[in-house]
Amino acid sequence: MTYQSVLDADPQRPPPALRAVSAPWTPGPDIAVDRYTSRKFARLEHERLWKNSWQMACRAEHLPTVGDHLLYEVGDLSLIVVRSGPDTIKAFHNSCLHRGTTLVEGRGNAALFKCPFHGFAWSLDGTFRGMPAAWDFPHVEAGSMQLPEVAVAQWQGFVFVHPGTDPEPFERYAAPLPDHFAQHPLDGRYVAHHACQVVAANWKAVMEAFLEGYHLSTTHPHTIRFANDFETQYDLFGPNVSRLMQAIGIPTSALIGRVPPDEIARTIQKMVPSADRRDVPEDVDVRAFLGDVFRTSYARRWRMDLTDASEAELLDSIQYFLFPNFAPWMGYSLPITYRFRPWGDDPGHSLMEIMLLHPVPADGSFETAAEHWLEPGESWTHAPGFEALGLVIDQDMENLPRVQKGLRAASHRAVVLADYQESRIRHFHARLDQQLGLDG
Numbered sequence: 001m002t003y004q005s006v007l008d009a010d011p012q013r014p015p016p017a018l019r020a021v022s023a024p025w026t027p028g029p030d031i032a033v034d035r036y037t038s039r040k041f042a043r044l045e046h047e048r049l050w051k052n053s054w055q056m057a058c059r060a061e062h063l064p065t066v067g068d069h070l071l072y073e074v075g076d077l078s079l080i081v082v083r084s085g086p087d088t089i090k091a092f093h094n095s096c097l098h099r100g101t102t103l104v105e106g107r108g109n110a111a112l113f114k115c116p117f118h119g120f121a122w123s124l125d126g127t128f129r130g131m132p133a134a135w136d137f138p139h140v141e142a143g144s145m146q147l148p149e150v151a152v153a154q155w156q157g158f159v160f161v162h163p164g165t166d167p168e169p170f171e172r173y174a175a176p177l178p179d180h181f182a183q184h185p186l187d188g189r190y191v192a193h194h195a196c197q198v199v200a201a202n203w204k205a206v207m208e209a210f211l212e213g214y215h216l217s218t219t220h221p222h223t224i225r226f227a228n229d230f231e232t233q234y235d236l237f238g239p240n241v242s243r244l245m246q247a248i249g250i251p252t253s254a255l256i257g258r259v260p261p262d263e264i265a266r267t268i269q270k271m272v273p274s275a276d277r278r279d280v281p282e283d284v285d286v287r288a289f290l291g292d293v294f295r296t297s298y299a300r301r302w303r304m305d306l307t308d309a310s311e312a313e314l315l316d317s318i319q320y321f322l323f324p325n326f327a328p329w330m331g332y333s334l335p336i337t338y339r340f341r342p343w344g345d346d347p348g349h350s351l352m353e354i355m356l357l358h359p360v361p362a363d364g365s366f367e368t369a370a371e372h373w374l375e376p377g378e379s380w381t382h383a384p385g386f387e388a389l390g391l392v393i394d395q396d397m398e399n400l401p402r403v404q405k406g407l408r409a410a411s412h413r414a415v416v417l418a419d420y421q422e423s424r425i426r427h428f429h430a431r432l433d434q435q436l437g438l439d440g
């Protein structure tokens with residue numbers, strides 16, 4: 001069985017992008033342990049990765065009104081992301097050109113950026129507006145005082161920033177994401193729930209725990225009665241994008257024919273409100289049945305037409321990844337977006353975030369969720385909207401501090417990866433090597 005053979009049997013045709021298979025064989029070097037533990041490596045990442053790559057800063061909906069601004073921060077980098085005009089979002093280094101003070105702390109709305117120290121001021125588009133006692137700065141030309149700006153791109157409702165000097169155009173960088181998501185757009189979504197947590201593990205170790213389905217049978221053993229784990233499809237698209245697709249409603253291969261289909265249908269039906277659940281027929285075709293239940297339930301919930309939504313989009317785990325740290329899912333039942341960042345300059349801690357992007361209801365009304373900060377180690381089930389998903393995330397989170405501790409304790413020098421099921425992790429590290437100038 002392959003994921004594609006599951007799609008062959010589904011009643012409703014999925015978007016063509018889900019028919020793409022791109023899995024070049026990628027045997028590669030093992031991954032050096034010190035990439036996860038060394039301060040020197042973290043510093044290299046800071047200089048060559050975070051200061052020089054496209055990163056998702058926020059959703060456009062986070063900045064609805066002109067003057068709304070927030071900070072995107074990673075390591076020492078602090079960028080002001082601001083709606084500078086009705087249709088324009090800009091980003092600037094958050095550092096006063098006088099003596100360096102941050103111009104902004106946190107988020108808010110402002111008509112201009114005025115430094116709290118001596119009062120140098122800039123317009124929302126970065127134009128210098130002057131300083132007190134300008135007679136004392138005869139050597140400073142107003143023209144040289146434009147606030148240093150960084151590149152911004154908007155894609156499917158997300159705002160990306162690139163602090164480097166010569167960014168590749170976003171659409172080209174992100175290919176084939178724009179083509180794939182044109183078939184299943186996320187710009188008609190909003191952040192219904194948003195949770196964050198500082199995790200005691202390197203940002204790459206945390207991220208990699210979410211890039212493969214290989215760990216399901218051991219870390220999430222309850223899921224293999226309805227998730228086809230080892231037949232997950234992994235795709236590598238170009239340098240910056242990868243994907244996994246896992247069929248839901250089909251158990252792990254060893255249990256096919258051994259888990260009664262009606263048990264699977266009943267278990268997965270619990271994802272929709274009880275009023276939307278149906279009696280499960282004895283000879284149920286699980287994916288067709290669940291597809292129909294979900295289609296009806298989500299259409300009612302979000303007041304949208306889902307007649308053409310495929311079983312794949314309604315049920316499956318379809319997760320894309322864009323280098324270096326952004327993972328948007330495609331679909332309705334798991335409308336997840338991940339973002340992973342280092343926490344300060346500590347290679348042993350990171351920040352993990354999940355946004356749940358729900359479709360904007362037909363009447364256009366929605367409220368963007370504020371970030372819910374979980375304490376380190378706190379259960380994800382405590383975050384609003386994560387009551388069910390949180391149980392699974394908690395299982396992942398239990399591993400991660402142990403991964404980091406074990407990596408620090410390692411006598412071996414390298415992490416050994418599976419050729420196929422962990423190919424996305426290899427792909428990521430090859431790209432990271434290139435970014436860091438370690439590939440020559």
Ligand code: FES
Binds near residue numbers: 096098120
């Ligand atoms: S440091 Fe900003 S005005 Fe002096």
Ligand SMILES: [Fe+2]
Binds near residue numbers: 209215220396
């Ligand atoms: Fe997991």
